[in-house]
Amino acid sequence: MSTAIVFPGQGSQFPGMGRSLYEKSSTARALFERANSLLGFRITDIMFEGQAEDLKATRVTQPAVFLHSVALYLSAARKPEASMMAGHSLGEISALTAAGVLDFDDGLLLAATRAQAMQKACDAVPSTMAAVLGLDDGKVEEACAAVQDEVVVAANYNCPGQLVISGSVRGVEKACEILKTMGAKRTLVLPVGGAFHSPLMEPARVELAQAIEKCSFRPARVPVYQNVTGLPESTPEAIKARLIEQLTAPVRWTQTIRNMWQAGARTFLECGPGNVLQGLVRKIVPEAVADAVPEEG
Amino acid sequence: MKNWILLYAASLLGIGSPSLLLAQKKDKIKIDRSLRDTSARYVFHLDNLPRRHVVGFNIVALFARNAHVFYEWRARSFLGLRQQVIAGRFSQPSPRTEVPYKVQSTLLGYGLELVFYPLNRAPRGPYLAFGGSYRWLNARIPVIPDDPSPESSFPLVRKKISMFSATGVAGWQFIAGNWFVVNPFAGAALNFPFTYFQEIPVPDYQDQVRVPGTAPVTVRFGLLLGLAIK
Numbered sequence: 001m002s003t004a005i006v007f008p009g010q011g012s013q014f015p016g017m018g019r020s021l022y023e024k025s026s027t028a029r030a031l032f033e034r035a036n037s038l039l040g041f042r043i044t045d046i047m048f049e050g051q052a053e054d055l056k057a058t059r060v061t062q063p064a065v066f067l068h069s070v071a072l073y074l075s076a077a078r079k080p081e082a083s084m085m086a087g088h089s090l091g092e093i094s095a096l097t098a099a100g101v102l103d104f105d106d107g108l109l110l111a112a113t114r115a116q117a118m119q120k121a122c123d124a125v126p127s128t129m130a131a132v133l134g135l136d137d138g139k140v141e142e143a144c145a146a147v148q149d150e151v152v153v154a155a156n157y158n159c160p161g162q163l164v165i166s167g168s169v170r171g172v173e174k175a176c177e178i179l180k181t182m183g184a185k186r187t188l189v190l191p192v193g194g195a196f197h198s199p200l201m202e203p204a205r206v207e208l209a210q211a212i213e214k215c216s217f218r219p220a221r222v223p224v225y226q227n228v229t230g231l232p233e234s235t236p237e238a239i240k241a242r243l244i245e246q247l248t249a250p251v252r253w254t255q256t257i258r259n260m261w262q263a264g265a266r267t268f269l270e271c272g273p274g275n276v277l278q279g280l281v282r283k284i285v286p287e288a289v290a291d292a293v294p295e296e297g
Numbered sequence: 298m299k300n301w302i303l304l305y306a307a308s309l310l311g312i313g314s315p316s317l318l319l320a321q322k323k324d325k326i327k328i329d330r331s332l333r334d335t336s337a338r339y340v341f342h343l344d345n346l347p348r349r350h351v352v353g354f355n356i357v358a359l360f361a362r363n364a365h366v367f368y369e370w371r372a373r374s375f376l377g378l379r380q381q382v383i384a385g386r387f388s389q390p391s392p393r394t395e396v397p398y399k400v401q402s403t404l405l406g407y408g409l410e411l412v413f414y415p416l417n418r419a420p421r422g423p424y425l426a427f428g429g430s431y432r433w434l435n436a437r438i439p440v441i442p443d444d445p446s447p448e449s450s451f452p453l454v455r456k457k458i459s460m461f462s463a464t465g466v467a468g469w470q471f472i473a474g475n476w477f478v479v480n481p482f483a484g485a486a487l488n489f490p491f492t493y494f495q496e497i498p499v500p501d502y503q504d505q506v507r508v509p510g511t512a513p514v515t516v517r518f519g520l521l522l523g524l525a526i527k
Contacts, residue, residue: 052444088448107469129447156447164447197447257308279450 002083004265005098005293006257006281007069007091010062010230013055015182018068019048021075021295028075028242035067035108043067058122061089062115063108067095069272070104072293078126080269080293084232084260086225088277089156089197089251090114092243098271099220101239106215113211117204118247121192124203129166129192134185137163137254143178155197157254158281197250205247212240223263230255253267257284269293273284351420351470352479353523367521369412371419382412382419385424406432407465420525421472426482427465434458434490463488466517472525480521487514 021028022044036042045062046054055061068155069091073079087095091110097107132140137154140163144152150171157165164176172195176187195201217240223232226242230252233239257268257280271293278290351369358365369384388407408430417420439455466484473479 009448011444011448131445131447131449131451133451157447158450162451172396188441188445190447190449192447276448276450279452283450 001266002264003080003269004086004260005080005082005083005095005269005271006074006085006277007073007087007094007273008065008096008270008274008277009087009089009091009251010065012272012276013061013065013071014046014273015050015052015055017055017273018045018071019062019066020042020073022048024295025071025075028071031071031074031104032067034104035063036070038105039063039112040107043146056170058115058119059112060117063112064269065090065273066094066111067096067109068072068099070107073098074104074293075295076141082222082260084223084225084263084265086256086260088229088253088280089227089246091272092224092246094272095161095224096217096220096239096243096278099222099224101217101220101224101236110208110211110215111184114204114208114247115265117184117207118194118196118201120203125195126169127151127167127193127195127197127198128169128172128199129190130162130172131188132163132165132176132179132186133186133188134161135163135179135183137183140165140179140184143175143182146178147174151195151198151200152164154199154250156251158251159254159280162280164282166195167200168177168195197246197248199248199297201247208247209244212244225256225260227251227253227256230259253280254284257281257288261285262289267291270279299349310363348420348472348475348525350526351478351523352526353480353521355519355521358517365519367523369420382424384410384412384428386410386430406430408462410464410466411452413472420478421470422469423469424483425467428463430462430464430486432460434460434464455465458490460488460490462515464517470521470522474527478521478525480522480523481519482521483516483518485514486517 009235018028018032022070022109023029036044043060043064046060047068050060069087072190085095087093087097090175093102093107093111093114096102097104101210102110124144132258135158137160141154144154144165147167150167152166152171152175154163155166158164165172167175172189177190178213179187219234219236220232220239224239225232226239226246228242229243233242260268261284265288267289268278268281269291275292278292281288281290321367325452349371351367355363355365355367365386367384367386371382371383387406408427408428410426412419412424412426414420414422414424434457440452442451445451462483464486466469466482467479468482468484470478
């Protein structure tokens with residue numbers, strides 16, 4: 001009976017995030033101020049006082065979610081005893097930081113670099129994503145493969161019956177038409193300006209790889225299950241390689257949680273803003289206990 | 298004189314006489330009176346089976362763990378047609394295992410139909426039934442968050458949906474031993490769910506959510522078993 005800690009990705013942000021943590025914990029306060037200094041702008045002002053639209057800016061969202069997640073974990077006086085960790089998309093950098101693979105500064109700068117590189121790739125090619133509800137993963141993959149002359153792939157295996165596809169605007173539209181005929185209960189084009197976790201992110205992958213090469217990766221204190229394979233890697237080099245691949249490869253969250261369950265995880269604690277991952281964990285493994293890492297009072 | 302004798306003889310034999318004609322007219326008048334006074338008897342006289350009520354259940358629905366009972370009442374006077382029947386159908390299923398993204402079950406439904414037996418042999422023989430039904434459905438449907446993202450969770454919530462259906466079915470009612478009803482039927486329904494609407498809070502993208510499982514057109518079929526009652 002072991003505990004896993006999972007870290008959320010982009011999309012979990014909300015106005016006011018991290019404010020109470022900043023006020024309650026001196027450790028967290030120091031990390032927030034350190035982040036302001038490293039990023040060159042006061043991200044805490046946007047997190048605490050900004051509107052939802054301000055938080056949506058890519059250069060803000062990813063570092064903000066990383067900062068909140070890692071500050072919450074590092075500031076905990078009694079850290080939950082985790083036997084394994086994982087992070088959803090951006091959350092993988094948070095998990096690697098919490099597991100000691102990256103230090104705080106490198107993790108934050110990687111999150112910021114990742115965001116900027118992804119934004120550039122989004123601007124280069126009109127692209128989007130769509131959530132597909134109520135259809136088997138295999139059929140969604142089949143529908144994407146049936147789209148000719150356009151890029152569209154399965155990008156986020158969030159939980160059974162909820163998969164996100166990613167690609168060019170036309171490719172996603174074509175895939176949605178096919179998916180409806182195949183019996184998808186719902187296809188919902190998402191208000192995102194990019195095709196994350198698809199081959200269209202190749203320029204961002206190159207840029208991120210350069211940034212990653214400058215960072216020092218250490219062995220993980222606990223296994224970190226990575227998105228690309230849904231499995232933990234044992235060496236820093238392999239961890240680094242999977243992190244680079246992640247930008248153009250799908251997030252296999254369903255498989256990741258199932259693998260963690262098979263490895264003995266029975267309690268999944270979400271560490272970061274929001275509670276999206278708790279909902280996904282319950283859908284993937286209904287028997288699992290899903291909760292949040294509490295802020296220290 | 299001879300003619301009067303013949304006429305008298307004919308009247309005794311009951312053929313072709315004025316008295317015979319008079320008697321025939323009287324018979325017709327009697328029948329007409331009978332029609333006005335005892336219309337029910339007249340109806341039954343023309344029918345091959347004097348039954349006014351039929352009750353039963355749909356055995357096919359049992360396989361889907363639904364209770365579907367029906368009652369048929371012969372009310373044939375209001376349109377002046379002998380083959381009219383009014384049928385009421387009710388359904389009340391037992392709980393089912395929940396399946397995401399689909400209508401789970403009908404909590405309660407009732408319907409009213411007008412049934413026409415074109416061969417004037419109600420309540421047996423081929424028939425066409427037209428009507429409507431109103432149902433409350435129990436469903437688990439995805440809720441779209443205010444700001445959906447690639448990492449969003451789309452929670453499934455329970456919703457009660459009310460739906461009107463316009464139905465048309467054709468069937469054949471067999472009555473064995475003048476009591477036991479066997480009634481296969483098949484048809485279609487046009488469905489109008491109208492209690493659930495969600496606007497997607499995505500710029501330039503508004504969409505009416507069709508409740509999964511409430512297809513615009515559905516097939517209706519079954520095998521009714523029951524009793525014909527006087």
